[in-house]
Amino acid sequence: MSFSEQIVPSPTSAEQLPLWKQEGAEPFLRIENVTKNFGEFKAVDNISLDIYKKELFCLLGGSGSGKSTLLRMLAGFETPTSGRILIDGVDMAGIQPWERPVNMMFQSYALFPHLSVADNVAFGLKREGVAKAEIKKRVAEMLDMVQLGHLGKRKPHQLSGGQRQRVALARALIKRPKLLLLDEPLGALDKKLREETQFELINIQEELGVTFVVVTHDQEEAMTLATRIGVMNQGIIVQTDEPHDVYEYPNSKFVADFIGSVNMFEGKVIQDEPDSVQIDSKEAGTTLFVNHGISCSPDQVVNVAIRPEKIRISKKEPEKGVNCIQGIIEEIAYMGSLSVFRVRLASGKEVRVTQPNFTRSMGDRFTWNDAVFLHWDEDSSVVLTS
Amino acid sequence: MSMSLGSAVMDRMAAKLQKYNFVKKINWGRAVVAGIPTFWLGLFFFVPFLVVFKISLTEAAIAIPPYSELLEWDLEEAYISIKINLGNYLFLFEDDFYLDAYLSSVKIAVLSTFFTLLVAFPIAYAIAKSDGSTRVLLLALVILPFWTSFLLRVYAWMEFLKKNGIVNEFLLTIGVIDEPLIMLQTDFAVYIGIVYTYLPFMVLPLYSALEKMDGTLLEAAQDLGSKPTQSFFLVTLPLAMPGVIAGCVLVFIPAVGEFVIPALLGGADTLMIGRVLWDEFFLNRDWPMASAVAIVMLVVLVLPIMLIRNSQGKGEAV
Amino acid sequence: MHHKKLGLAAALTLTLTAPMTMAKDTVVNIYNWSDYIDPAILEKFETQTGIKINYDVYDSNEVLEAKLMSGSTGYDVVMPTGSFLERQALAGVYAEIDRSQLKNIGNLDAEMASKVALHDAGNKHNVPYTWGTIGLGYNVDMVKARLGDVPVNSWDLVFDPEIAAKLSDCGVSVLDSPAEVVSVALNYLGLDPNSEKKSDLKKASKLISASRSSFTKFSSSQYISDLANGELCVSMGYNGDVLQSQSRAIEADQGINISYIIPKEGSLVWFDLMAIPADAPHKEAAHKFIDFILQPENAAGVSNYAFYAVPNNKVEPYLLEEVKNDPSIYPTDDIKEKLFTQKAHSVKFDRLLTRAWTNIKTARN
Incomplete structure (x- = not known):
């Protein structure tokens, strides 16, 4: 297995370190001692994690590792049993999913089957009460960005898997969220499409400067996309590092074995x-x-x-x-x-x-x-x- | 070499043959599958419809059966006469009484369908969201009333609603009211009766529509900034629409022609077409007129439903 | 359905054997009103004659008529009400009665039979079964509480809007039977109760409509239980039904006291008649059954059981005391004089009547 395609984040100037390496840098997303129990089961076990602005952070783990639960707590669909989540310095406790500066791209895409592509994308803006003309303009722009400008009138079931994935992305991005959560964003695509889409995703992320948190079980996907990877196992984060370090310097048998x-x-x-x-x-x-x-x-x-x-x-x-x-x-x-x-x-x-x-x-x-x-x-x- | 070639050809032929047989079998099966309901409809809907239509074109007479012959013939003299009486239909349109009765029936049917929808939706939703064994139990409970006679259940409602019935006794005892409420023999009782009787016909199609719905769609809606009530109207309701339409049709049609419920629970002033039909048939002994009323009711009912079906079909084609 | 099948099978045997000898019927199919005969009488007929009775019941003339008019019912004896038989006989529904087969025909009350003949000239198609009146059933105490000591003896209770209004709060019911109620109303107005004049119908409608807002119910059977449990204080009704209500109230022992009167203005007398459908498969057995009912002890079994009068000259010794002496079952002669029959109407008038009735009930104009 080779990771020759790995993208290494390039600092804009040579001496500028990435934020997570700078002493005292303010994290954009702070997860503080978060635990989530489902009955007896500890899905997430006292996790603390800082994620910085414009990062593309991957939570990597197998099924049942707690990565999806953590993501759902960020979106507000689950409430932590204990601990705090701060987004841009604001404690998210008691803030409902529809009030959070966060959008999510669902694994199944969760496109509204009864709405056209354009209406799916416009959904979030309409809830904000944005003016009609403005909505139209922004939807058109967003669809162009994901190269679906010509398919706005179609219904989701008339699209291919890759097109649906891009609609889901456009829909999640149109509200210009501070934080975008992606649940297995490439999981439903075939291998070739997945590789193409990986780069599109990175380009879009860099272009918009949004912070991405991606959940995946696919280490190759994590390696390709991430600025940093958090490897999860049994509700805890085993190692948090840049992809290169996770690969070359695994800190445990689990990580070494899981990655490559x-x-x-x-x-x-x-x-x-x-x-x-x-x-x-x-x-x-x-x-x-x-x-x-x-x-x-x-x-x-x-x-x-x-x-x-x-x-x-x-x-x-x-x-x-x-x-x-x-x-x-x-x-x-x-x-x-x-x-x-x-x-x-x-x-x-x-x-x-x-x-x-x-x-x-x-x-x-x-x-x-x-x-x-x-x-x-x-x-x-x-x-x-x- | 030639041997193997020969056997390859044979194989291919056999495959073709098999395919042919298979195709033939499917066609035959399809004919049966399509044929049974067609035959059924023909025998139990279309033929009776024609009979009723025929009677509607005759005149009432003192005879057995009590209407005139449509066709009279004498083979020896090569004489055939057809006597069609359109008077019944003309009378229907001349006299605004019938229009009033139709409108009043449609009004009662529309309102009770709407109330049924209001009551059925939360029930169907709860069943769709419940898990495994609870769901089976709840579905069984919805269907359970069908195990007792419909008439018996309507009589039970009379016991509930009457002046010294259970509801009034209860309300008097807890002191909510000082005098018994008049509920029986009112439109209110008719609505209760129809909603109660036809509830399962609404719950089941709604349930099957809601059960298919992907729960993450609601999370997606919330995530995009819609509150739960908004999500309901923007996502849940539109997706449940096929169930809503099916349920409404199933409730509306029998409700329009309902006779027993208004007769037992309604007041004397509840004017419904079922009652008019009964009067034409039994009081006036005018079978042709009764048939004309029935035919017009069918047309009034079938037309809107065909329109609905049409629009649904279009919706899916796009 | 059950009967129909049996009837058909029997009809087949009949046609097959008829040419040889006169068939001996072994069954008879009777279609009667519910609760209209003492079951012991039926058993007695079976043991006496060896003919098996298939007994089926209906609860409205309309149901009976719909069956008869559709043809071949398989019934041998049916009990239509006079005005219904009148029209049905015209349509050819009934066979003529062979009086030579009725040994007991002489027991028939000739005065009553002559009234029935208004429906059926010469009583060719019927033998009267019972007769009764329409009157007022009322809750003695509730009416007294509202009207004081005024004697309760007039249709004013329902047709005088002021009096009806006083009773409305305790419940007033009118029969849901347009021809009968309109007849009574016409008679109350001093008009011909069988008038088919549009203007007369209008007057009757006006009279009934004037009290419409005080009527809490239009019912032809529900009033029986409603009177008994105190949900009504006055109800227009059939004498036997009101008496049934009375005995229910006595059984329930809730202090509810029901009484029946035939108002002084006069009222309608009706007859339920025994008749044989033209296509009855067992006409011989049917005649035997009718003749059996004409025997006074059997006629009494009807009267004592159903609280209706039977038109039989010799029945008196067999009647229960409380039946014989009850003027609501066997009215006094001066009341009897004021009773009139309601004839069948023309199709055209029936239509007008039904419409007028619907308008009255729904308070449409």
Whole structure:
């Protein structure tokens, strides 16, 4: 799996850090110790989170992780059992969904089947009592923006999935909300359409400068869209970071496993320096070197995580002997842009390795049952203590 | 090589044959499916309609049956005479009494349909929003009254509404009123009777429309700034419209021609076309006139309903 | 329906066997008003003759007429009211009665029979079953409370707007029967009760309309229970029905005291008649049944049970004391003189009458 398409937010000037990295920056959306119980079940468990203006923040998690409940609390459809939600400094407690400066794009799109596309989009403005001429103008603009200017008179059931998604987006954006909530915005689209739409969404978000909070279970979608990702599991946010950091520096086995694929070697810390550690791993059959420090107790059992694409595979023993293990190729999958190898180590552990196919004949260099060496750099792996 | 080619051709032919059979079967099935209701309508609606229409074109007579012959013939003399009497229809339009009766029936039917809608909507909504076993129970409760005789239930209402009936006794006991209210033999009682009797016919189509509605549409409406009451009128009601129309038609039609409810619960001054029809038939013994009244009522009823159906069909086509 | 089937089956057997010998009927299908005969009398007929009775009831002349006019009902004996039989006989609904088959025809009250002959010349199609009057049923105490000690003996109670208005608060009911009520009204006005003059109808309508606002109900059967439980204080009604109401009130023991009078201005006498439909499948059995009812002890079974008078010369010894001596069942001779019959109307007048009646009821003009 590769994230070559990943969009890295580019600061307008070189020295300007993103808001979430600036000390003392005011968050636009502040979630403070929010808990939501459904009977005995804790759907959201004491979450605190700051989201800044113009962010495109992704809440990423599996089903039942509490991400949708959190989103619904932002929209006002659910009331927190405890804790506070502040939008632009205003406490949302007791503020009804129709009074919030927030709009939502629903997973099912929830387009009104009895209204035309234009009337769907105009719905929010009409409730605000905007003048008719103004409504007409803004609806036309909005439909043009989502490239549906010619379909205003159609009914939702006469549109394709992608067109409906854009109507839903236009409808949610027309009131110029400070905060837009998107529930699985691309979930109902097929893969190709999804990729195209991802960029449209980002363009629109940047153009309008609205803060987006996106809920998704699709890590690829989160990686592509997000300025930051909050990975959720069992009602808590496990890690909040920029996509790159979430991928490269997962803080837990859960995150490493959830985002992309990863090889995990269990082992014991045998040498713990401030800026490096050595771990003896029976699974790997060798001592693994990692060039970052960790905080742990001596003899603690930890996991060394290494992404498949960071492992190099060769028939010859590499010159540098660090982080080098031996195994036999059990399976090769040719995927076009890359090849995936499954290598079995002497310990019985299976390791997944991906290699870009630099040349056409690349795949031919290895075959089943080849004895191979796997090795990686000391800065490629991460030690996970939890 | 040639063998396999041959078998491939055979396969294809077999497939074609199968397809042909299949298509034929569907057509036959469709004919049956469409044929049964057509036959039913023909036998139990169209034929009686023609009979009534025929009688409406004759004249009352002292005979069995008590009207003149439309057709008289004598085969030997090659003589056929058709005697059509349009007098009944002319009389209907000449005398504003009938117009008054139709209008009064339509007024009562429209109002009671409206009241039925008001009462049925919250019930249907609650059932649609309830879950699993509760829903089954509530639906059963809606249908339950049908298990007892309609007449019996109307008599029960008489017990409720009469001067020394249950409602008056109750209100007197708790001191809301000092003198019993006159409720029986009033239009009020007729409305109660019609609303009560036809409620299930309104609840069921409404329920089936509301049950299909996606709940997130209401959240979407709220999210876009509409308060719950606005959401109801802007989203729930329009989406329930097919159910509203079906329910209104199911209540309105029998209500217009209603005879038993106004006869038992209504006052002597409740003028309804069902009563007029009864009088024509039994008091005047004028079967042709009674038939003409019935035919005109049918036309008055069928026309608006055809219009409604037409407009609905158009709505879906767009 | 049940009867119809039976009747048809029996008719078939009849036609098949008729040429050989005179058939012996084993069933008879009777269609009578509800609660109009002592069931013991029916059983007695069955054991005496070996003929099985299929007994069915109706509660309005209109229902009976609709069935008869549609043809082939399968009934052998029906009991229409005089004015209805009058018109139905014209349409050819009934067979002629074969008097030679009625051994007890001599028991018939000739004076009453002559009144019936106004409906059916020579009484060719009927044998009278019962007779009764229309009068006023009233709640003795409620009326006294409102009118004082004025004697209750006149149609003024309903036709004088001032008096009717005084009674309105305790409930006044009028029969929902245009021909009968208009006849009574015409008679009250001193006009011919059977007049078909438009001007007379207008006068009668005017009279009834004048008190319309005081009438709380138009009812032909509901008044029976309403009088009994105190929801009405005056009701125009049939004598037997009012007496039924009276006995219900006595049973209920709520201190409600119901009485019946035939007003001094005179009133309508009606007859329910036994008749045989032209297509009756068991005419012989029908004659046997009619003859059976003409026997005084059986006629008494009708009178004692239904509180209506029977036109039978020899019935008196068999009548219960309270029936025999009740002037509301068997009126005194001077009252009897003031009773008139209501003839059937022409189709044209029926239409005018119905319209006038609807206008009165709905207070339309």
